[in-house]
Amino acid sequence: MNCPCCSGKTYEECCKPYHNGEKNAPTAEALMRSRFSAFAIPNGEYLMDTTLPSKRKYHNKKDLQEWGESNKWTRLEIINKPSLYKVEFKAFYIDENNKAQIHHELSTFKLIQNRWYYVSGEFLE
Numbered sequence: 001m002n003c004p005c006c007s008g009k010t011y012e013e014c015c016k017p018y019h020n021g022e023k024n025a026p027t028a029e030a031l032m033r034s035r036f037s038a039f040a041i042p043n044g045e046y047l048m049d050t051t052l053p054s055k056r057k058y059h060n061k062k063d064l065q066e067w068g069e070s071n072k073w074t075r076l077e078i079i080n081k082p083s084l085y086k087v088e089f090k091a092f093y094i095d096e097n098n099k100a101q102i103h104h105e106l107s108t109f110k111l112i113q114n115r116w117y118y119v120s121g122e123f124l125e
Helices: 028-040 044-049 054-060 062-071
Strands: 072-081 086-094 100-112 113-121
Touching: 028 062, 028 072, 028 086, 028 113, 044 062, 044 100, 054 113, 062 100
Parallel strands: none
Antiparallel strands: 072 086, 086 100, 100 113
């Protein structure tokens, strides 16, 4: 199967090794792509595990899993990488009412002991 993150690679050679813990994402962009794929599959546990530990109290694995399940994630577009720690993207999806949606975000990531974590996102548009 093609990877949901739109890398052009198969899921097995792209995001799956991150999802199953074989590897850590090597860059903020790779982590962001793998998190998009985790919404598409869905994999709420991976989404929680890749959230900065000090920020996890603001998230809920069940809610992340349900948001992934209730939407059909169709495409990811990287808009800009303004720094090593930030990625701007658009995530395209069909919501539970069968309406096309775009989630446009500038995400911030942090590298701790050779592992990238999602810190926060600023919604754009």
